[in-house]
Amino acid sequence: MKLRLLQGALMTKIFLFAVLVPLVVATPAYAYLDPGTGSMIIQALAAGAVGAAIFWRNIVNKAKQVFSRRGSSANISDQNSDLNAQ
Amino acid sequence: MVLSPNPGSFRDPAGFIFEHDQVIYRAVADFYRADYDLLMKSGLYADLTSPGWLIQHQEILPPPVNMPQGYNLVLKPEMVPFISYPYEWSFSQLKSAALLTLDIQARAMEYGLTLKDASAFNVTWNKGRPVFLDTLSFTALKDNQPWVAYGQFCSHFLAPLTLMSARDLRLQALTRENLPGISLDLASKLLPRRSWFNLGSLLHIHLHARSRQKHASTDQKATATLTKKSLMNLVAGLRMAVEALKFPHTATEWGDYYNDTNYTPQQFQEKKDVISDWIKQFNPKTVCDLGANDGTFSRLAEESASLIIAADIDPIAVELNYRRCQQDNNEVMLPLLQDLTQPSPSLGWQLKERAGLFSRLKADLGLALALVHHLAITNNTPLPKIGEMLAQAAPVWIVEFPDKADSQVQRLLLNREDIFPNYTTTGFEQALEAMFLIVKIHHITNSYRTLYLVHRKNEASAITRSPDD
Numbered sequence A: 001m002k003l004r005l006l007q008g009a010l011m012t013k014i015f016l017f018a019v020l021v022p023l024v025v026a027t028p029a030y031a032y033l034d035p036g037t038g039s040m041i042i043q044a045l046a047a048g049a050v051g052a053a054i055f056w057r058n059i060v061n062k063a064k065q066v067f068s069r070r071g072s073s074a075n076i077s078d079q080n081s082d083l084n085a086q
Numbered sequence B: 001m002v003l004s005p006n007p008g009s010f011r012d013p014a015g016f017i018f019e020h021d022q023v024i025y026r027a028v029a030d031f032y033r034a035d036y037d038l039l040m041k042s043g044l045y046a047d048l049t050s051p052g053w054l055i056q057h058q059e060i061l062p063p064p065v066n067m068p069q070g071y072n073l074v075l076k077p078e079m080v081p082f083i084s085y086p087y088e089w090s091f092s093q094l095k096s097a098a099l100l101t102l103d104i105q106a107r108a109m110e111y112g113l114t115l116k117d118a119s120a121f122n123v124t125w126n127k128g129r130p131v132f133l134d135t136l137s138f139t140a141l142k143d144n145q146p147w148v149a150y151g152q153f154c155s156h157f158l159a160p161l162t163l164m165s166a167r168d169l170r171l172q173a174l175t176r177e178n179l180p181g182i183s184l185d186l187a188s189k190l191l192p193r194r195s196w197f198n199l200g201s202l203l204h205i206h207l208h209a210r211s212r213q214k215h216a217s218t219d220q221k222a223t224a225t226l227t228k229k230s231l232m233n234l235v236a237g238l239r240m241a242v243e244a245l246k247f248p249h250t251a252t253e254w255g256d257y258y259n260d261t262n263y264t265p266q267q268f269q270e271k272k273d274v275i276s277d278w279i280k281q282f283n284p285k286t287v288c289d290l291g292a293n294d295g296t297f298s299r300l301a302e303e304s305a306s307l308i309i310a311a312d313i314d315p316i317a318v319e320l321n322y323r324r325c326q327q328d329n330n331e332v333m334l335p336l337l338q339d340l341t342q343p344s345p346s347l348g349w350q351l352k353e354r355a356g357l358f359s360r361l362k363a364d365l366g367l368a369l370a371l372v373h374h375l376a377i378t379n380n381t382p383l384p385k386i387g388e389m390l391a392q393a394a395p396v397w398i399v400e401f402p403d404k405a406d407s408q409v410q411r412l413l414l415n416r417e418d419i420f421p422n423y424t425t426t427g428f429e430q431a432l433e434a435m436f437l438i439v440k441i442h443h444i445t446n447s448y449r450t451l452y453l454v455h456r457k458n459e460a461s462a463i464t465r466s467p468d469d
Helices: A002-008 A010-023 A037-067 A072-085 B030-041 B044-049 B091-110 B150-166 B169-177 B184-190 B193-197 B199-215 B228-243 B265-282 B315-328 B372-378 B383-393 B407-413 B425-433
Strands: B015-020 B023-029 B057-059 B071-077 B113-115 B123-126 B129-132 B138-140 B286-290 B307-312 B333-337 B365-368 B396-402 B436-443 B449-456
Touching: A037 B150, A037 B199, A037 B228, B023 B030, B030 B044, B030 B071, B030 B113, B030 B138, B044 B091, B091 B113, B091 B123, B091 B129, B091 B150, B091 B169, B091 B228, B091 B315, B150 B169, B150 B184, B150 B193, B150 B199, B150 B228, B169 B315, B184 B199, B193 B199, B199 B228, B265 B365, B265 B396, B265 B449, B286 B383, B307 B315, B315 B333, B365 B383, B372 B383, B372 B396, B372 B407, B383 B425, B383 B436, B396 B425, B425 B436, B425 B449
Parallel strands: B286 B307, B286 B365, B307 B333, B365 B396
Antiparallel strands: B015 B023, B023 B071, B057 B071, B113 B138, B123 B129, B396 B449, B436 B449
16 A cells, blocks of 8 residues: 555656756765765655655545545545554 | 673764673663653653564663763663674565664654664564664654754665665675665665666665765755654655565565475475474574575474574575564564675674674574585585584584485586595594584485484583484
8 A cells, every 4th residue: 555655656756756856966976975964955855755745646546536436435544544654 | 890881882972882790781871861761751662662663671770880970870671682783684674674763763753752873783683573772762853853864774774675676685795894884876876777767766865875975075064954744754755665675586486495405205304303303302492593594494493492593595595484484473583694604794893893693693502404515515615614613603403414426415516526525424424523422313214314413522421422223
């Protein structure tokens, strides 16, 4: 169930890939590595991406709920409780 | 009484480990006391120790020895009989340890605390499960503060797991060569291109590596802020990324490891019966099985043993053993990845931070089945050296010797010159007798294999040789 977020949302992946990659421009790896700054900055992006993915999945689920004839509501509450459990 | 801190315990000033009268203690620095009190009083400690996630401890008052200034609290953590390291675990063991770390971080945040480090060495295996050892890793969660251990988590867990899953299991060896964790720019270089299209690898390895490189030489302090909800999302995202990583070999490749032996079912049963019988005579508490494969024969010691260390060179066999243990809720088995021709060395600062295999491996009884021919022929190890190695780890051994007519030995010799004139039953017995007394010999019916029960010499004066067939 948790994997569906990643597996199901190919569009999200493509979107994130296209948007996020240019945000962080690669530089040559000659500098002595600072353990902190880069990690601090990227995790805001990473947290945002997960937030966006969860938001996106909720929209998809809502749409499914509206358009499907039966059975999907149970599925959605399943997924949500699963997500909360994390 | 002079107090000597454990040589692997010096990085975190919040405290240190020391040993006194063969008991392990943890000293807590006064300046860290507020964080420790928060862990205990918030309810987090109880919540983490009741499912066995965090090691339990007692506060020892007064301290067992005179403490240096600035250390007024001493903890006595539950004893873990064998400390194993991340480079000795199978893929799924490392994955379980990663998930444990994330689950602890998620739970800590609920109580207003956070992990200040996420080293894979904070976790070890005890009673069949991963357990978090570092009681002093918790600190109060400040508003809008990013997770300071995020980079370390990615280097210690996500990078090796992703490399193993997406590139090659053997890249786990990088964790042994890089105790501070695998540099993310190296992981990024080694990963296949398709990993860029996986959200977890893209964010936490590839972009993370580039962000670190970009900001490595900056003079500016990091200004990133994360709300608690964002931090929760980050940890949830990491958990999904770890969960999604799959063992890179399919079940068909490792269906039945024991199909590849030359034993008939009757001979297989005979071998099992003899080994069971011999183990029972000694009632061993700690057993090590070197060359354990998937642990089929290690399980024969389960009746008496509280710890079975089942080591094998093959990461697929160790994985298979671990999966069986999970299915059976096995609380005594510790599957361990170990190449005996180059066992885990002493590592780290002054080679004292991480202990080598043989300084940790002390068992009551050892099994070495279908092992000797690999060491003697594939690795050209003289037979007496194999005896010396065994004698280091346990006083009693059950050893299997296949002679040159055995098909497995024939296969090893197929394309090479036979430079092993001493590789005979007599040669092997002579080699054993340098270190051990041979107590029992059992020849497996209609095979070229013999089982020996041997006892280390200096402790075996009362036992005489008595072949049982």
